[in-house]
Amino acid sequence: MTDDQIHDLLDRAVREHQPRADAPWRSVARRARRRRRRNVVLAAAGTLVVALGVTTAIGVVPGVSPVAPAGVGGTRLLMSEREVGNGSTVYIAPEGAIILWDSPLVVTPDGWSDVPRDSAARNVRTSYECPERGNVVYRATVTLADGTLIPCIGVSPTPYVWHREAEIPNASAILEQTILPDGTVRWLITLADGPRGEATYAAVFPGLGQVAVSRGLDGDELLEMVDPPAATDGPDFAVPVGEDFRVAVQQVAVQQEDARVRNLPADGAVEFLTVLRQQSASVGSCDADPRSYQFALTDRVGTSVAFFTLSNVDGCLSLVSSFGGGRLLPTAELISLVRGAAAG
Amino acid sequence: MQDGPSGFSGFVSSRYPALVRYGVLLTGDRGHGEDLVQSALVKTLGTWGRLYPEGQPEAYTRTVMERMAWRMVRRRWRGEIPTADLPERAQAQDVYADRDLADVVLDALRRLPPSQRVVLVLRYWAGLSEAEIASRLGCSAGTVKSRASRAVAFLRQTNLLVDVERTGTERA
Numbered sequence: 001m002t003d004d005q006i007h008d009l010l011d012r013a014v015r016e017h018q019p020r021a022d023a024p025w026r027s028v029a030r031r032a033r034r035r036r037r038r039n040v041v042l043a044a045a046g047t048l049v050v051a052l053g054v055t056t057a058i059g060v061v062p063g064v065s066p067v068a069p070a071g072v073g074g075t076r077l078l079m080s081e082r083e084v085g086n087g088s089t090v091y092i093a094p095e096g097a098i099i100l101w102d103s104p105l106v107v108t109p110d111g112w113s114d115v116p117r118d119s120a121a122r123n124v125r126t127s128y129e130c131p132e133r134g135n136v137v138y139r140a141t142v143t144l145a146d147g148t149l150i151p152c153i154g155v156s157p158t159p160y161v162w163h164r165e166a167e168i169p170n171a172s173a174i175l176e177q178t179i180l181p182d183g184t185v186r187w188l189i190t191l192a193d194g195p196r197g198e199a200t201y202a203a204v205f206p207g208l209g210q211v212a213v214s215r216g217l218d219g220d221e222l223l224e225m226v227d228p229p230a231a232t233d234g235p236d237f238a239v240p241v242g243e244d245f246r247v248a249v250q251q252v253a254v255q256q257e258d259a260r261v262r263n264l265p266a267d268g269a270v271e272f273l274t275v276l277r278q279q280s281a282s283v284g285s286c287d288a289d290p291r292s293y294q295f296a297l298t299d300r301v302g303t304s305v306a307f308f309t310l311s312n313v314d315g316c317l318s319l320v321s322s323f324g325g326g327r328l329l330p331t332a333e334l335i336s337l338v339r340g341a342a343a344g
Numbered sequence: 345m346q347d348g349p350s351g352f353s354g355f356v357s358s359r360y361p362a363l364v365r366y367g368v369l370l371t372g373d374r375g376h377g378e379d380l381v382q383s384a385l386v387k388t389l390g391t392w393g394r395l396y397p398e399g400q401p402e403a404y405t406r407t408v409m410e411r412m413a414w415r416m417v418r419r420r421w422r423g424e425i426p427t428a429d430l431p432e433r434a435q436a437q438d439v440y441a442d443r444d445l446a447d448v449v450l451d452a453l454r455r456l457p458p459s460q461r462v463v464l465v466l467r468y469w470a471g472l473s474e475a476e477i478a479s480r481l482g483c484s485a486g487t488v489k490s491r492a493s494r495a496v497a498f499l500r501q502t503n504l505l506v507d508v509e510r511t512g513t514e515r516a
Contacts, residue, residue: 006468010465010468011448011469013446013453018361024356025353027355027382
């Protein structure tokens with residue numbers, strides 16, 4: 001068999017194929033807009049990561065100690081969330097942005113150890129890193145109370161540890177991001193030639209007060225990032241069902257009463273979602289269910305589209321998404337989506 | 345954003361079918377191939393200012409596609425379960441023979457690991473040398489050689505090469 005024959009074989013496989021998209025440019029534009037909406041959320045992490053490379057000025061919240069805890073190098077950048085609520089502390093270390101918080105739900109894919117979270121490790125702290133450009137998968141190191149370090153790959157219950165894939169070109173603008181204590185995010189853009197822009201979004205990580213100013217972002221890109229959100233980006237928004245993504249549940253986990261995390265078949269999540277949907281339809285219903293789920297939706301190529309975290313640990317349903325901020329209710333569409341993934 | 349930056353919509357309109365055919369080969373699936381192209385074009389759009397009019401946007405897009413397809417080896421698509429058996433292959437006189445053969449070849453490509461599939465397409469369809477492939481994918485020439493060899497061995501196992509030789513002879 002010759003190279004030409006193999007070439008012919010491959011060529012005949014696609015010779016007659018015609019794309020399905022009638023207007024491919026519009027499909028690409030839609031996808032680019034969707035990517036930008038995600039970037040608005042990811043920018044919280046992106047700003048931090050940028051600070052490692054080309055950022056020339058970082059605003060530090062006044063009054064916060066610049067001293068990092070033992071074992072963590074770098075400069076303390078953001079106000080400890082403990083000071084405004086329970087949550088994370090963010091550091092800029094040489095190897096990347098590190099976010100510390102009390103042990104969250106951690107999804108461990110095949111081949112990795114589950115993370116124990118017994119009473120002795122209640123004060124477990126998890127370090128999320130996103131050191132690699134263009135890689136939305138990040139590593140997590142869980143430190144147990146006795147100091148044991150457990151490396152794993154985790155899916156964040158909040159989106160701000162995501163790493164933006166966008167390349168950061170030469171400095172031409174200043175981005176100032178303020179996340180107010182009520183969860184509102186304010187973006188203030190100052191381009192190199194003077195014009196300023198401002199946009200406000202509802203955030204999915206309330207209780208975090210921070211100011212991060214970075215230089216080195218491209219002005220046009222930043223303006224795209226603060227492009228006014230679509231109607232679906234409001235406080236309640238829709239799952240991207242029916243668009244040209246084929247979405248699937250990538251990771252589902254449940255946090256049980258014994259505080260261990262394990263992977264869960266998607267059909268189990270369907271059942272849970274259905275129950276929660278019924279609960280949410282009842283005014284005042286807020287039954288405690290110490291379980292949490294995470295859904296990572298991907299397109300058909302495998303690129304992450306959005307993360308959803310559904311948590312009932314606090315006795316009240318909370319479902320947030322990285323897909324543009326806001327709360328996502330367990331709608332029939334989401335249930336259908338998860339059920340479809342389970343069937344697949 | 346309606347019409348995009350200058351030249352981009354024209355580039356997409358003119359080169360989209362060819363890029364999709366490339367994407368189909370790189371992924372072994374028509375839907376995935378189109379997804380791959382669109383994802384790559386989003387990246388091309390993001391760097392369009394440096395690619396147009398002086399650069400080579402199609403080469404850039406194809407490189408992005410290759411690397412995305414190569415990285416799929418580290419991602420697991422759970423929405424489809426590969427089957428153990430190939431579908432029944434077409435008879436030589438079947439009027440739909442070409443289409444059936446295309447389905448069989450794509451099915452075989454899907455069953456290849458992404459790294460072998462990408463190397464196979466770059467080596468035998470795009471006609472790149474092992475050194476060129478290694479450079480584009482950021483791996484060693486030895487890796488390219490071994491994966492190409494395994495991919496061809498798999499195609500031989502499916503008798504696809506026998507088929508293409510036979511039908512080629514019959515047509516001649």
